[in-house]
Amino acid sequence: ALLDIQTLNMSDLDLGVRGGALQHLKVSETSMRDFFARVAINEQGQVNLQSLVKADTAPDAPSAEASALIELGPIGVVNGRVLFSDRFIRPNYSADITELAGSLGALSNQSRDVLAALSLRGKVAGSGSLQVTGRINPLTRPVALDVRGQVRDLELPQLSPYSSKYAGYGIERGKLS
Numbered sequence: 001a002l003l004d005i006q007t008l009n010m011s012d013l014d015l016g017v018r019g020g021a022l023q024h025l026k027v028s029e030t031s032m033r034d035f036f037a038r039v040a041i042n043e044q045g046q047v048n049l050q051s052l053v054k055a056d057t058a059p060d061a062p063s064a065e066a067s068a069l070i071e072l073g074p075i076g077v078v079n080g081r082v083l084f085s086d087r088f089i090r091p092n093y094s095a096d097i098t099e100l101a102g103s104l105g106a107l108s109n110q111s112r113d114v115l116a117a118l119s120l121r122g123k124v125a126g127s128g129s130l131q132v133t134g135r136i137n138p139l140t141r142p143v144a145l146d147v148r149g150q151v152r153d154l155e156l157p158q159l160s161p162y163s164s165k166y167a168g169y170g171i172e173r174g175k176l177s
Helices: 048-052 156-166
Strands: 003-011 014-018 021-027 029-041 069-072 075-086 093-104 116-124 128-137 144-152
Touching: 029 048, 075 116, 093 128
Parallel strands: 021 069, 029 075
Antiparallel strands: 003 029, 014 021, 075 093, 093 116, 116 128, 128 144
16 A cells, blocks of 8 residues: 555645646645555655656646645644655665654645745654654645754664665664764
8 A cells, every 4th residue: 555544634625626627725734643655766766656646748738736726734643654665776775664743834836935844753663763854845846845854773784775875885783873
C-alpha cells in the first residue's frame, strides 16, 4: 500500500469538480492518526509521491495546478509510520520511520512565497530520534522549502549504503547524532 490511514478527520471540506476536472479544494483543518505511507526515491531520483498527480502534457493546456485553487488548513499527524526507500543510490537504502507526530501549517497552491510551518518528530530504525522543522509548500512546482532535519542516536550501520556511495566506505558500528 502507498498510503493507509486508520483515522482521517477533515473540517469544512469544500470540493468543486466540473467536467471531471478539479476546480477547487478547500479544507479548514485535517488530522490523521495511525497512518502508514510508503515514500520512495526511484532510480531517476524522483519521489514516488510526485507522480500521484497526472501532469498535462499538451503544451498549450493550462495545468491543473494553475487552474484549480487548493487551500489546506493546518494538518496534524499522530502515530504515523513511513517506510522510506532510496533506489537512486547503490546499494539501495531503506529506513523505517515510526511514532511520527507533528503538524504542517496552512498552505495554498496560489503562492510560492507563503510557506507553511512544519514540525515533525519520530523514531528512525528503532534506534534514533528524528526531528524535522522548517517551512514548506509542497503544492507549488517546484516545491518551495526551508527544512532542517536532525537525527540522534542512530545506529550507524543503518547508513552504510549512503556511506559506501558517498564516502567510499561501509560502516560496521557506531552511533550518529
